[in-house]
Amino acid sequence: MSKDELRDAGSVxxxxxxxxxxxxxxxxxxxxxxxxxxxxxxxxxxxxxxxLAYTLSAVAGLVYIVATIALIKRRGAWRVVAWAALIFExxxxxxxxxxxxxxxxxxxxxxxxxxxxIGYLFIPLVLPILGLIWLRRSSSTERAASTTHAPSPEAAA
Numbered sequence: 001m002s003k004d005e006l007r008d009a010g011s012v013x014x015x016x017x018x019x020x021x022x023x024x025x026x027x028x029x030x031x032x033x034x035x036x037x038x039x040x041x042x043x044x045x046x047x048x049x050x051x052l053a054y055t056l057s058a059v060a061g062l063v064y065i066v067a068t069i070a071l072i073k074r075r076g077a078w079r080v081v082a083w084a085a086l087i088f089e090x091x092x093x094x095x096x097x098x099x100x101x102x103x104x105x106x107x108x109x110x111x112x113x114x115x116x117x118i119g120y121l122f123i124p125l126v127l128p129i130l131g132l133i134w135l136r137r138s139s140s141t142e143r144a145a146s147t148t149h150a151p152s153p154e155a156a157a
Contacts, residue, residue, distance in 0.1 A: 020134055021071075027127060028068040031120065035112045036061030042109075050109035056096055060112040060124070063089050071131065074138065082135055090128035093117055097125070 039057035047054055063085055070082035097116035100107050110119050117124030 020130070021138065024127070024130055024134055025068060025071050027123065028064055028071060028131075031123060031127065032061060032064035032068050034120070035064055039112075050107065053107045053109045053111040053114065056092075056111040056113060060089070060092065063092070067128075067131065071135075074135070079135070079139070082131070086128045086131045086135070089124070090132070093124050093128065 035057055039054055039061050042050075042054040043058060067082060067085035067089060070078045070085055074082055093113045093116055096111060096113035100110070100114040107114055112120060113124055116122060
């Protein structure tokens with residue numbers, strides 16, 4: 001077996017999720033379920049008490065669902081969706097977090113993103129940052145893997 005074949009035999013397929021990616025997706029699944037079910041309950045039971053906060057929590061839940069699916073699939077158009085969802089999520093956490101401190105009267109009750117996700121142990125603030133880092137790293141790893149697996153110009157001739 002050549003050195004290239006040995007190296008390729010030990011490499012992990014870019015389709016496989018392991019390590020940080022697996023943990024990241026697991027946390028996204030949990031957060032998506034928690035935020036979505038909490039917001040549905042709040043909207044059904046007491047929407048009139050804090051419509052902005054509960055609507056923002058529902059939006060956060062939907063963003064977490066989309067981000068989870070996109071991170072699992074993360075190929076082609078899904079990769080773009082993942083980037084967009086994570087950037088939207090981080091922007092939402094920063095904007096809503098800032099507004100909840102500067103204009104607390106807007107938030108009669110807290111949303112998922114209020115005070116930068118304090119009700120969820122700041123996971124809503126940290127998660128998109130880790131997701132963006134993971135997407136960037138997995139992108140460069142996949143590029144390296146595709147150039148490693150590509151036939152050499154001499155072999156094509």
